[in-house]
Amino acid sequence: MTPSDANDGSLDVTAFSRTIGVFDSGVGGLSVLHHIRATLPDANLIYVADSGHVPYGDKSPAYIEARSLALTRFLVSQGAEAIVIACNTATAAAAHALRVKFSKMPIVAMEPAVKPAVAATRSGVVGVLATVGTLESARFAALLEKYGGKVKIVTQGCPGLVDVVERGDLHSLDARRLIERYTEPLLKQNADTLILGCTHYPFLAPLIREVVGEGIALVDTGAAVARELKRRVDVELPAGTLVGAVGTVTFYTSGEAEQASRIVSVLWGREVQVQQLPPAFA
Ligand code: DGL
Numbered sequence: 001m002t003p004s005d006a007n008d009g010s011l012d013v014t015a016f017s018r019t020i021g022v023f024d025s026g027v028g029g030l031s032v033l034h035h036i037r038a039t040l041p042d043a044n045l046i047y048v049a050d051s052g053h054v055p056y057g058d059k060s061p062a063y064i065e066a067r068s069l070a071l072t073r074f075l076v077s078q079g080a081e082a083i084v085i086a087c088n089t090a091t092a093a094a095a096h097a098l099r100v101k102f103s104k105m106p107i108v109a110m111e112p113a114v115k116p117a118v119a120a121t122r123s124g125v126v127g128v129l130a131t132v133g134t135l136e137s138a139r140f141a142a143l144l145e146k147y148g149g150k151v152k153i154v155t156q157g158c159p160g161l162v163d164v165v166e167r168g169d170l171h172s173l174d175a176r177r178l179i180e181r182y183t184e185p186l187l188k189q190n191a192d193t194l195i196l197g198c199t200h201y202p203f204l205a206p207l208i209r210e211v212v213g214e215g216i217a218l219v220d221t222g223a224a225v226a227r228e229l230k231r232r233v234d235v236e237l238p239a240g241t242l243v244g245a246v247g248t249v250t251f252y253t254s255g256e257a258e259q260a261s262r263i264v265s266v267l268w269g270r271e272v273q274v275q276q277l278p279p280a281f282a
Helices: 030-039 061-077 088-101 114-120 138-147 161-166 173-188 201-212 222-236 257-268
Strands: 019-024 044-049 082-085 125-130 152-157 193-196 217-219 249-253 274-276
Touching (some): 019 030, 019 061, 030 044, 030 222, 044 061, 082 222, 114 217, 193 201, 257 274
Parallel strands (some): 019 044, 019 082, 125 193, 249 274
């Protein structure tokens, strides 16, 4: 069958595709969703922004675990066959619990890109920008232990930066001031490589670049997560997909749907309608 046969209107091509559920505390995970869409264009994607509960960075691990379980249950109820935790903070707090509870399902999680940053630095100092929740987690300590090696790793929690992205406020003076405040101590300690350890931050990369200058490498994990997802679903969900099929992308929020539609449309790069998460999961 050729793609044109598939698209003659008589066949729902999306019914053949794999369905992937993706969630974050808010709109930050859209930075990962862009990579997933490019890597698995035939997959049907369902994205949930938990903007009614953002930020996760200052919440307890138990709270984040409960939210992650509720969102995953919702995504599974919508047909998700694999889950991407597009959030470093939720990975640290809930990846283990999700993998225990949904043990039959591929669950792809993410954490700050310490390994590639350690390989890239020439000054021998790597800076990590992340939420306080991520930086204080046992999982992050284990990551440093495993990949830190002889490199000096300096960390910086960034309260307020997630909220800036949630407002779609990517170029404001407020955003610039926060970025200056958070990057300055890292640069002073001679970091030449900065890890964007929260999925909201890639949306601020142009502003971060303006603040820190050209000589500093910015490292993000979105592309690696999408590659890992493809590797997993190709092996574990090999269901037939049609060559050239284009999957659907559906958006939900636990926050205010109209505001979410406006921000998600900007960050996703085209006009979309975000639906309200049903109250049982919100
Ligand atoms: N986007 C998230 C992360 O990757 C969470 C940010 C937050 O809600 O504090 O860590």
